Amino acid sequence: MIxxxxxxxxxxxxxxxxxxxxxxxxxxxxNGEFVAITGPSGSGKSTLMNILGLLDRADSGEYxxxxxxxxxxxxxxxxKTRNRTIGFVFQQFHLLPRVTATENVELPLLYxxxxxxxxxxxxxxxxxxxxxxxxxxxxxxxxxQQQRVAIARALVNSPDVxxxxxxxxxxxxxxxxxxxxxxxxxxxxxxxxxxxxxxxQLARQATRWIQIDAxxxxxxxxxxRN
Amino acid sequence: MNWKLMLTSSVRMMLRYKLRTLFMSIGVCLGVAxxxxxxxxxxxxxxxxxxxxxxxxGPGTILIFSSTLNAADLEEISSQLDxxxxxxxxxxxxxxxxxxxxxxxxATVFGHxxxxxxxxxxxxxxxxxxxxxxxxxxxxxxxxxxxxxxxLFTGASALDQQIxxxxxxxxxxxxxEPVGIDPHGExxxxxxxxxxxxxxxxISNSQYIGSAKLVVSNxxxxxxxADQVAGILRQRxxxxxxxxxxFAIYTSKFAGQAAVSAKQVVNTYVFAASIVVxxxxxxxxxxxxxxVVRERVSxxxxxxxxxxxxQQISLQFLLETAAVTLISGLIGVGLGLLVASVVSxxxxxxxxxxxxxxxLGLIAALTVxxxxxxxxxxxAAGLEPIEVLR
Ligand SMILES: Nc1ncnc2c1ncn2[C@@H]1O[C@H](COP(=O)(O)OP(=O)(O)OP(=O)(O)O)[C@@H](O)[C@H]1O
Ligand SMILES: [Mg+2]
Numbered sequence: 001m002i003x004x005x006x007x008x009x010x011x012x013x014x015x016x017x018x019x020x021x022x023x024x025x026x027x028x029x030x031n032g033e034f035v036a037i038t039g040p041s042g043s044g045k046s047t048l049m050n051i052l053g054l055l056d057r058a059d060s061g062e063y064x065x066x067x068x069x070x071x072x073x074x075x076x077x078x079x080k081t082r083n084r085t086i087g088f089v090f091q092q093f094h095l096l097p098r099v100t101a102t103e104n105v106e107l108p109l110l111y112x113x114x115x116x117x118x119x120x121x122x123x124x125x126x127x128x129x130x131x132x133x134x135x136x137x138x139x140x141x142x143x144x145q146q147q148r149v150a151i152a153r154a155l156v157n158s159p160d161v162x163x164x165x166x167x168x169x170x171x172x173x174x175x176x177x178x179x180x181x182x183x184x185x186x187x188x189x190x191x192x193x194x195x196x197x198x199x200x201q202l203a204r205q206a207t208r209w210i211q212i213d214a215x216x217x218x219x220x221x222x223x224x225r226n
Numbered sequence: 227m228n229w230k231l232m233l234t235s236s237v238r239m240m241l242r243y244k245l246r247t248l249f250m251s252i253g254v255c256l257g258v259a260x261x262x263x264x265x266x267x268x269x270x271x272x273x274x275x276x277x278x279x280x281x282x283x284g285p286g287t288i289l290i291f292s293s294t295l296n297a298a299d300l301e302e303i304s305s306q307l308d309x310x311x312x313x314x315x316x317x318x319x320x321x322x323x324x325x326x327x328x329x330x331x332x333a334t335v336f337g338h339x340x341x342x343x344x345x346x347x348x349x350x351x352x353x354x355x356x357x358x359x360x361x362x363x364x365x366x367x368x369x370x371x372x373x374x375x376x377x378l379f380t381g382a383s384a385l386d387q388q389i390x391x392x393x394x395x396x397x398x399x400x401x402x403e404p405v406g407i408d409p410h411g412e413x414x415x416x417x418x419x420x421x422x423x424x425x426x427x428x429i430s431n432s433q434y435i436g437s438a439k440l441v442v443s444n445x446x447x448x449x450x451x452a453d454q455v456a457g458i459l460r461q462r463x464x465x466x467x468x469x470x471x472x473f474a475i476y477t478s479k480f481a482g483q484a485a486v487s488a489k490q491v492v493n494t495y496v497f498a499a500s501i502v503v504x505x506x507x508x509x510x511x512x513x514x515x516x517x518v519v520r521e522r523v524s525x526x527x528x529x530x531x532x533x534x535x536x537q538q539i540s541l542q543f544l545l546e547t548a549a550v551t552l553i554s555g556l557i558g559v560g561l562g563l564l565v566a567s568v569v570s571x572x573x574x575x576x577x578x579x580x581x582x583x584x585x586l587g588l589i590a591a592l593t594v595x596x597x598x599x600x601x602x603x604x605x606a607a608g609l610e611p612i613e614v615l616r
Binding site for chain 1: 533538612
């Protein structure tokens with residue numbers, strides 16, 4: 001599903017010179033995997049996620065998504081691939097404030113040729129347990145509920161992979177636990193999920209745990225459920 | 227892409243940001259309303275003016291003004307030019323005191339011949355017009371306009387009453403049909419008509435007629451006919467080549483053109499005014515939308531992250547502004563019609579609403595939307611998700 005080979009990324013910052021965030025990393029993620037990524041602040045977790053999510057390009061190396069090299073894709077093709085292949089979940093939820101939960105979840109369908117968009121949005125909200133909150137506005141929902149709306153939005157287009165950058169970072173422990181439970185459930189139902197976290201406890205729930213340090217990836221000793 | 231959803235979500239966005247939408251729409255509403263009301267009233271008043279000019283002049287008519295015009299000149303013209311099918315002299319005796327049993331007023335006194343009801347288009351609504359006896363005997367009979375009749379008799383019948391013009395007693399034999407205000411703004415319903423012979427001999431003691439009106443058979447040729455009339459007058463008044471005319475000639479065509487050019491002045495003014503308002507509206511909308519784009523960077527970033535292309539983001543913002551301005555344009559059309567009908571009632575000017583001007587208003591509104599949305603849309607489309615989704 002995801003194949004990174006020799007991928008490097010650095011940022012040039014004024015006065016501070018070049019900062020090598022990713023140093024020729026390799027990573028393969030297969031269908032149905034549930035991967036946790038941890039690492040110190042500033043270690044490049046989000047940078048990796050952005051490259052995987054086609055929001056940023058690697059400086060060098062090769063990235064194949066679903067077997068296709070992405071380096072040759074145009075901006076429009078990248079957008080279309082993001083729309084169909086990837087579901088994003090962000091730390092800050094990024095819901096549109098003035099539209100209802102259903103309309104928020106409907107959003108990715110706006111950019112694909114979908115039919116029955118409202119029904120699909122409602123189905124996705126049901127999957128995340130928010131069938132009672134369909135017409136609520138984000139400010140009428142708790143943080144945990146908002147993040148579940150965001151997860152429903154990530155699910156609605158049936159993506160091949162869900163990328164979540166610190167999905168529990170803004171949530172209290174209980175809501176965070178519920179979100180992780182939801183991810184586990186989705187993974188059991190077949191979704192491929194990568195998520196970033198600072199919480200070792202949560203990382204342990206994944207089927208694979210990758211640590212980033214000094215621009216390199218290390219596989220943490222296998223852990224997980226059953 | 228899902229067009230229906232895209233459109234409905236644009237309209238929804240517009241409704242959710244009510245205050246912003248209101249500010250964006252005011253200018254377009256006013257601009258379009260100005261255009262619609264101006265066109266409706268401009269066209270209406272032009273048609274009214276043209277109608278009055280027509281009524282005053284009549285189609286295919288030639289007006290002659292000359293302080294040395296006499297009856298022989300006119301007889302010569304009508305005998306030389308077969309196309310002159312009717313003519314009537316008019317003598318202007320000027321303002322005079324007019325009174326009836328102690329009610330005093332002033333009115334313009336004209337001397338007319340018996341054919342003036344047709345040639346000058348001033349029939350009577352009560353009583354009778356002058357007959358040939360009135361003219362040949364220089365009778366002391368008079369016709370008065372409706373407003374003058376109202377002033378002097380306040381509702382009672384004017385017929386057969388004795389009035390004084392200056393100090394001369396006249397018997398009223400008819401009341402003239404109302405014609406309203408002439409293009410110079412004078413109320414032609416306050417006039418007094420007396421037989422032309424009476425006016426020239428008894429009131430003013432003049433041997434010259436002053437003015438006359440000719441009706442020609444083919445009103446398309448009225449300008450050529452006028453040239454021939456001028457030729458005859460120059461000859462009869464012994465005006466050498468190179469010397470100036472001692473008369474002035476106007477034709478119905480000339481008057482019609484004056485009315486048309488008055489309309490063009492009004493229309494140009496209205497058009498310029500609404501263009502200015504719409505340009506200001508476009509600038510306002512554009513700057514509001516730039517602020518909106520800045521406020522909504524994370525929304526835009528999110529939309530791009532979940533798969534919106536640059537074009538789709540541009541389109542979204544263009545649709546949002548175009549939806550606002552198009553709906554404002556529709557409201558502006560309604561507002562313009564309302565204003566036009568109120569003003570039309572108030573000033574007694576007819577309004578004429580043309581479909582083209584409504585279409586023009588809506589197209590202008592839409593254009594304002596698209597033009598003012600371009601820059602904000604471009605700015606929005608250029609945003610990169612990773613820059614704004616931190
Ligand atoms: N656009 C950029 N320009 C310059 N430097 C950047 C840019 N994006 C990231 N960096 C730097 O790259 C490094 C890695 O950033 P990244 O956001 O990937 O870290 P992270 O592991 O996600 O950290 P955190 O846990 O705090 O979210 C940081 O030092 C950051 O300052
Ligand atoms: Mg990060």
